[in-house]
Amino acid sequence: MFTATCVAPVNMALVKYWGKRNEELILPINDSISMTLDANEMCAKTTVAASESFKENRMWLNGDEQPFQANARLQRCLDGVQRLALAHGGAHRFPLSWKVHIASHNNFPTAAGLASSAAGYACLVYTLARLYDVPLDEQLTTIARQGSGSACRSLYGGFVQWQRGSSADGSDSIAVQLSPATHWPNMHMLILVVNDARKKTGSTSGMQRAVETSALIQHRATQVVPQRSKELKVAIEKRDFNAFATITMKESNQLHAIALDTFPPCVYMNDVSHSIVNFVHEYNEEAGSLHVAYTFDAGPNGCLYVLDEHVPHLLAAIQLAFPNDAQQSVEYLKGIPVPAV
Numbered sequence: 001m002f003t004a005t006c007v008a009p010v011n012m013a014l015v016k017y018w019g020k021r022n023e024e025l026i027l028p029i030n031d032s033i034s035m036t037l038d039a040n041e042m043c044a045k046t047t048v049a050a051s052e053s054f055k056e057n058r059m060w061l062n063g064d065e066q067p068f069q070a071n072a073r074l075q076r077c078l079d080g081v082q083r084l085a086l087a088h089g090g091a092h093r094f095p096l097s098w099k100v101h102i103a104s105h106n107n108f109p110t111a112a113g114l115a116s117s118a119a120g121y122a123c124l125v126y127t128l129a130r131l132y133d134v135p136l137d138e139q140l141t142t143i144a145r146q147g148s149g150s151a152c153r154s155l156y157g158g159f160v161q162w163q164r165g166s167s168a169d170g171s172d173s174i175a176v177q178l179s180p181a182t183h184w185p186n187m188h189m190l191i192l193v194v195n196d197a198r199k200k201t202g203s204t205s206g207m208q209r210a211v212e213t214s215a216l217i218q219h220r221a222t223q224v225v226p227q228r229s230k231e232l233k234v235a236i237e238k239r240d241f242n243a244f245a246t247i248t249m250k251e252s253n254q255l256h257a258i259a260l261d262t263f264p265p266c267v268y269m270n271d272v273s274h275s276i277v278n279f280v281h282e283y284n285e286e287a288g289s290l291h292v293a294y295t296f297d298a299g300p301n302g303c304l305y306v307l308d309e310h311v312p313h314l315l316a317a318i319q320l321a322f323p324n325d326a327q328q329s330v331e332y333l334k335g336i337p338v339p340a341v
């Protein structure tokens, strides 16, 4: 038996991926940019074993067996990595025909809008690549993308761009690292878990419905995102927190505006999410400049970006604004330093 075990962290989008131009190949309608968390914090951990004695491919997620054959994305990731292995001269240690058993665990809520599929599929594809001796390069990101779009960004640390690409086969829809986490070492993320229940409308169906029904989404993809992506890359390069924060918050707001413009609408943020938004704007107003930025994915949980020097003051203000005895609301709060690579 041969085995490989890897961990992959979640990434949080700054410029959001929302909408596909090809559902099967998972090709997006716009570029997206994200920041990857420390691999020791919110992550997926996957072990893959290959053995001559296994009768069929099997997969367990958080201890529960998942139907393998019925999961086209899972099958596509396995086929994709095996194809790359063949292109690199075949799996060197054992025949590619051997079946695999895959066990994956998330150390955070699954499908609560906390990028669990991003970490999960990135981890699966990377672990398969290790097992079959396939190198991490842009081709591997195209396989992770076919597991879950945002997964291609979790193959790299730091700041990462998923390029939309223009080819019909998706070969140029790849993730590239813009800069490693060490480029902006005092950048922190705080995750505010408002609700860790499984979300009602998943991202895949939410964005599909948006492409079909939103009058605003094409304007966003063609007129807004290209400019914002350019500006955010410059902000990251210059470590310009003010520009970074402005673009990030506007991106979050536009994602949720598109979700509401979808018919029937997708409502991901709740009252607590909106009070976090208000809190951040009031906090920045009092600070006299932008000290903190929020972003919300397809769920109610908030992600705050803040520089190291402002973390203690911000944490104290959050605890005052969302006191422990008032919640249900903010159940869990964790500072996640960006790792040194």
Ligand code: 2P0
Binding pocket: 012, 013, 015, 016, 017, 018, 026, 032, 117, 118, 147, 148, 149, 150, 151, 203, 204, 255, 296, 297, 298
């Ligand atoms: C993102 N999200 O850029 C955006 C922002 C959620 C909001 O990527 O259908 O789970 O598997 O490609 O990757 C969530 O979508 O969707 C997502 P599929 P995915 O991070």
